[in-house]
Amino acid sequence: MSRYWSEVVHHLTPYVPGEQPRIEGLVKLNTNESPYGPSPAVLAAIAAATDEALRLYPDPQSHALREVIAAHHGVAVDQVFVGNGSDEVLAHVWMALLRHPAPLLFPDISYSFYPVYARLYGIETRPIPLDAGFRVEVNDYLAAGPCAGIVIPNPNAPTGIALALDALARLVRGRQDAVVVVDEAYVDFGADTALPLVADNPNLLVVRTMSKSRALAGLRVGYCIGQASLIEGLNRVKDSFNSYPLDRLALAGATASMRDDVWFAQTRARIVASRARMVAGLEALGFEVLPSAANFVFARHPAHAGATLAAGLRSRRILVRHFREPARIAPFLRITVGTDAQCDALVAALGEMVGA
Numbered sequence: 001m002s003r004y005w006s007e008v009v010h011h012l013t014p015y016v017p018g019e020q021p022r023i024e025g026l027v028k029l030n031t032n033e034s035p036y037g038p039s040p041a042v043l044a045a046i047a048a049a050t051d052e053a054l055r056l057y058p059d060p061q062s063h064a065l066r067e068v069i070a071a072h073h074g075v076a077v078d079q080v081f082v083g084n085g086s087d088e089v090l091a092h093v094w095m096a097l098l099r100h101p102a103p104l105l106f107p108d109i110s111y112s113f114y115p116v117y118a119r120l121y122g123i124e125t126r127p128i129p130l131d132a133g134f135r136v137e138v139n140d141y142l143a144a145g146p147c148a149g150i151v152i153p154n155p156n157a158p159t160g161i162a163l164a165l166d167a168l169a170r171l172v173r174g175r176q177d178a179v180v181v182v183d184e185a186y187v188d189f190g191a192d193t194a195l196p197l198v199a200d201n202p203n204l205l206v207v208r209t210m211s212k213s214r215a216l217a218g219l220r221v222g223y224c225i226g227q228a229s230l231i232e233g234l235n236r237v238k239d240s241f242n243s244y245p246l247d248r249l250a251l252a253g254a255t256a257s258m259r260d261d262v263w264f265a266q267t268r269a270r271i272v273a274s275r276a277r278m279v280a281g282l283e284a285l286g287f288e289v290l291p292s293a294a295n296f297v298f299a300r301h302p303a304h305a306g307a308t309l310a311a312g313l314r315s316r317r318i319l320v321r322h323f324r325e326p327a328r329i330a331p332f333l334r335i336t337v338g339t340d341a342q343c344d345a346l347v348a349a350l351g352e353m354v355g356a
């Protein structure tokens with residue numbers, strides 16, 4: 001605390017990211033990073049960018065990157081907005097598009113950064129409970145009345161459960177009064193994308209990150225796609241905040257990544273295959289595993305508390321994520337899908353603990 005703090009600082013509840021400890025031999029399955037490095041083409045592009053051009057500012061419009069993203073998704077360049085990680089993109093979305101005098105709707109169990117942005121920008125929130133099977137129920141959002149906007153992670157985090165395209169379409173079309181943000185951080189691991197709905201729906205914004213499926217969490221690149229009028233609103237906020245959110249190395253690496261479909265497809269397929277192997281291993285130990293379309297699984301054991309299991313894994317140098325709140329998810333562990341060897345180490349360690 002300091003008497004020099006502004007009023008707003010006193011009311012903030014900052015997001016707490018998963019740990020990044022430096023422990024020798026750690027099996028790190030707590031923050032949904034890729035176990036595989038980025039494409040070699042990305043590393044080469046970054047190395048090539050560390051030249052004398054670093055003395056110059058980067059392109060404030062990130063034009064070359066936005067062009068490859070637009071081409072990749074079959075949209076126009078003015079429909080693409082990029083930021084320093086999708087966290088920054090989301091923050092600008094809250095400010096530019098969701099700051100209205102009505103509650104913002106999102107699932108009660110979802111990405112815990114959403115309420116943090118809402119507090120920062122003074123937006124009222126109304127969490128909508130997931131149903132008994134931890135699923136998003138679209139009818140609840142259709143019936144919710146006036147709102148500042150709707151945010152749905154698809155697949156949801158930390159449950160991993162995905163909504164199908166027809167359900168997303170029903171939501172977007174049924175709530176033309178509000179911006180619907182679909183956070184597709186994990187979509188590449190097996191969910192339907194809402195992108196085909198963008199052309200017909202001026203209220204839809206689809207947010208993506210290069211941190212998970214493109215193995216670039218350390219580079220900090222995210223983007224979103226919507227109709228040009230929404231993107232223009234975001235640019236107004238961005239250009240009132242930081243003209244250069246993406247540095248030259250990030251622009252070079254991200255552009256190369258979007259061009260390398262082969263590496264992307266290979267690593268993604270390996271993670272999807274390892275996920276099936278991990279789920280089978282966990283189920284054989286008696287775990288209940290929610291159906292995951294992401295690069296993590298959400299699992300609970302009927303006889304062992306989540307906190308106890310997470311602590312036991314930690315003492316065996318395996319890190320997973322455990323959320324104490326809300327109480328409904330306290331029994332669960334959120335486990336990132338690693339390499340097959342990492343998944344096997346996790347299942348073996350849990351086997352020791354649950355005595356199966």
Ligand SMILES: *Cc1c(COP(=O)(O)O)cnc(C)c1O
Pocket residue numbers: 084085086087088111153157183185208209210211217220221222
């Ligand atoms: C990881 C994650 C993000 C943020 O990703 P960045 O690394 O900031 O691009 C956004 N939304 C969800 C649901 C996530 O899990």
